[in-house]
């Protein structure tokens with residue numbers, strides 16, 4: 001006797017039906033919460049990681065600029081110094097989450113993003 005046959009022929013009581021309904025609802029709830037936890041944060045995390053990668057690239061560009069132009073830690077490169085075809089990054093980077101420009105800062109500072117949690 002297999003379990004499917006037993007399910008089809010067994011007469012469930014109201015209490016049994018209620019328990020089965022609850023179990024199914026609980027399983028659905030767990031599945032939905034699990035899926036949200038798994039997929040829900042993905043876009044935010046990938047945007048954050050992409051932003052941090054860009055901050056690293058900006059920092060690298062600043063270091064290059066500083067070395068090539070014999071600058072000191074108090075000097076501040078402009079966006080024109082770093083970005084563009086004649087700069088160290090071809091395009092002016094913007095945060096993938098907010099679309100805002102980055103704070104470049106002096107050579108002694110780390111570049112920053114205005115979105116909380118987006119930092120080197």
Ligand SMILES: [Zn+2]
Pocket residue numbers: 051052095096097098113114115118
């Ligand atoms: Zn950002």
